[in-house]
Amino acid sequence: MSKNVNIDWKNLGFSYIKTDYRYISYWKDGNWDDGSLTDDNKLNISVASTALHYGQQCFEGLKAYRTKSGKIQLFRANENAKRLNSSLRRLLMPEIPVDKFIDACKDVVKANEHFVPPYGSGGTLYIRPLVIGIGDNIGVKPASEYIFTVFCMPVGAYFKDGMTPCNFTITDYDRAAPLGTGAYKVGGNYAASLVPHKLAAERGFTDCIYLDPSTHKYIEEVGAANFFGITKNNEFITPKSASILPSITKYSLMYIAEKYLGMTVYEKQVPVDNLDQFVEAGACGTAAVITPIGGIEYNGNLHVFYSETEVGPVTKELYRILCGIQFGDIEAPDGWIFEVNI
Numbered sequence: 001m002s003k004n005v006n007i008d009w010k011n012l013g014f015s016y017i018k019t020d021y022r023y024i025s026y027w028k029d030g031n032w033d034d035g036s037l038t039d040d041n042k043l044n045i046s047v048a049s050t051a052l053h054y055g056q057q058c059f060e061g062l063k064a065y066r067t068k069s070g071k072i073q074l075f076r077a078n079e080n081a082k083r084l085n086s087s088l089r090r091l092l093m094p095e096i097p098v099d100k101f102i103d104a105c106k107d108v109v110k111a112n113e114h115f116v117p118p119y120g121s122g123g124t125l126y127i128r129p130l131v132i133g134i135g136d137n138i139g140v141k142p143a144s145e146y147i148f149t150v151f152c153m154p155v156g157a158y159f160k161d162g163m164t165p166c167n168f169t170i171t172d173y174d175r176a177a178p179l180g181t182g183a184y185k186v187g188g189n190y191a192a193s194l195v196p197h198k199l200a201a202e203r204g205f206t207d208c209i210y211l212d213p214s215t216h217k218y219i220e221e222v223g224a225a226n227f228f229g230i231t232k233n234n235e236f237i238t239p240k241s242a243s244i245l246p247s248i249t250k251y252s253l254m255y256i257a258e259k260y261l262g263m264t265v266y267e268k269q270v271p272v273d274n275l276d277q278f279v280e281a282g283a284c285g286t287a288a289v290i291t292p293i294g295g296i297e298y299n300g301n302l303h304v305f306y307s308e309t310e311v312g313p314v315t316k317e318l319y320r321i322l323c324g325i326q327f328g329d330i331e332a333p334d335g336w337i338f339e340v341n342i
């Protein structure tokens, strides 16, 4: 590592830490500029920016991993670029070429290389790209100027002492409307999730589970993560709906379940009154990779899957393989890894 930073790698959480550089690029008159790195972590924007009033903003979340040999790699960054473009289209914002997105992420990681946690600490460098509508524009219409910026910060392993099952409760609130913005990574969805999360946490649950907004019969999201269940017939089942954020971790687990573990994989409706079909269940996303679900509280009962204290064997295996790929210990499927030249 080029520089020393005073960080207790083993005890990192998920909190903002200012790193040395971030990337910033401006869009005006139909084009993105080349962008550059800056050490300033403040944005100077008009008070009339559409991002501030009408939520014309979207973001991504991905990680850089340090491998055993000291290399640094990104995991499926092209998928984050594609998903960001899908969010941008939904909010009438200008798209970002996939290569520009990947290069910006790589440049930020390289410029902050000494913040990438060492292999074996469980830590990673979390990368947060975002796009906001800026300029003087108080009407409800798309902005005439935009900022694309990427910053990063070191984060610790979600589970410090190995995976532990967590309990969740079903909420009556919706995070998104049926044809709203649930499938896009836009800030408004997260604003809508703050109250239901608080209510669940106050009752001792890790988070809440959202049902489909039209009928409240089918499982949608587990907090800010996707749901999956494992049946006794070796099936991996995950919900299908137009209002779920398409999780890159989820699609990676579907691939691993099918190709590495020989499971049958389905994306289909998951009725909340048929949780008995699952012998294991989990939530998946970039932050924790997999959070095993101990139990789900629904209609006053706690439905326990495998155990409230032990992690099921399939969940463990999915986690081992995905983390192995992300940290470079297991060979990745073609196109999943983007090496950062340091």
Ligand SMILES: Cc1ncc(COP(=O)(O)O)c(C=O)c1O
Pocket: 061, 221, 223, 224, 225, 226, 245, 246, 247, 248, 249, 250, 284, 285, 286, 287
């Ligand atoms: C609402 C929501 N669902 C699911 C996910 C998981 O997506 P991914 O696996 O791409 O991190 C996230 C996190 O990005 C999220 O915010």
